[in-house]
Amino acid sequence: MPAAPVPPKPRRSRIQTRNRETILEAALQVFSTQGFRGATLDQIAEAAGLSKPNLLYYFPSKETIYNTLLTGLLANWLDPLRALRAEGDPVAEVLAYVRRKLDLARDYPRESRLFANEILQGAPRIMEAIEGDLRALVMDKAAVLSRWMDEGRIAKSDPVHLIFSVWSLTQHYADFDVQVRAVLGPGHDPFAEAGRFLETLFRRLLEPGVG
Template sequence: MTHTRTRIQVKNSETILDAALDVFSSHGFRGATLDQIAEVAGLSKPNLLYYFPSKEAIHLALLNQLLVTWLDPLRAMNPSGDPVTEIMTYLRKKLETSRDFPRESRLFANEILQGAPHLRAAIEGDLKTLVDEKTVVLKAWMDQGKIAPLPPVHLIFSIWALTQHYADFDVQVRAVLGPDHDPFAEAEAFLEILFTRLLTV
């Protein structure tokens, strides 16, 4: 029998996940505690445990949500579209994700740095399958002479690295640029020039 959650249950679950995102992205999985998450959420620990049975359960719920957000822009790359337009759209969406979801980006980075104990099956499964699929698309565009010949997987890696950097190393980026700069606006302009030139035959 399926039980429909009440509005307050939905709200409390979202509050816990948002608080956990703050704690995990700041302290990593190992450094985070249920007490910290409960405190940030403004709930008692027993109340938190009513919604999630363990720290691992909260972490996994966040990671599963994150993976959907992370993969959707790559899924949207259209094999029938203009190659440069499709790749640049993907790059912009990844940069927007770093701008709009910096905590999620750091959560993902922490998970990977720890050896992906909770996400290994997903990155070896759904993520790898999607990258393999889009690699075929990129290779076809290259073989047709529509974009410059490049290692397709490393092209994807470079987009990840050059966009997620602005979330994962936000403090460093802003310290170097200074207070009068918008790092994301400047990054978008630079990356557009960089990748347009890189992809041009």
């Protein structure tokens, strides 16, 4: 006897969709400044302009909101690395990856700090994804970098640590934004200056015989 078909999930109304987005936006602000442990449902509800019971209608717990944010964040965080093309010019591909990661840090600083806070806590809620999808993607792209190195198209280095260096040298500008701006002082555009510096740095690292 065939299994009964699973009924489709009811579609959310525009108001429900808008309220969910409002809650997630408010939660992102609260979590990125207070961390998971310091954030409360009352703070999120207040930031969203909703009552706590109304918030709980959409998300049954703080953990559910946090995990929803992290799941979407991790997917977006991997997109720049996914876009590195094995058939492209090696130096241009890596430099484009650096630029995409720097743009992500510039445009989504709260998301970057949320991710950093989760990692600093030992990544209890996303360790499975880190050891699974993230690691698999890094190993796949590291193999591409290693092949380019073996072919003499970019200078030899450790391909995994090359990827790590892109992460650290771009996300720093989001995670330590206050420090960067305080040191640079007024009249500076940290991300524009970082873009020029990082292109020079990685070009010298990557080009065989240069540096």
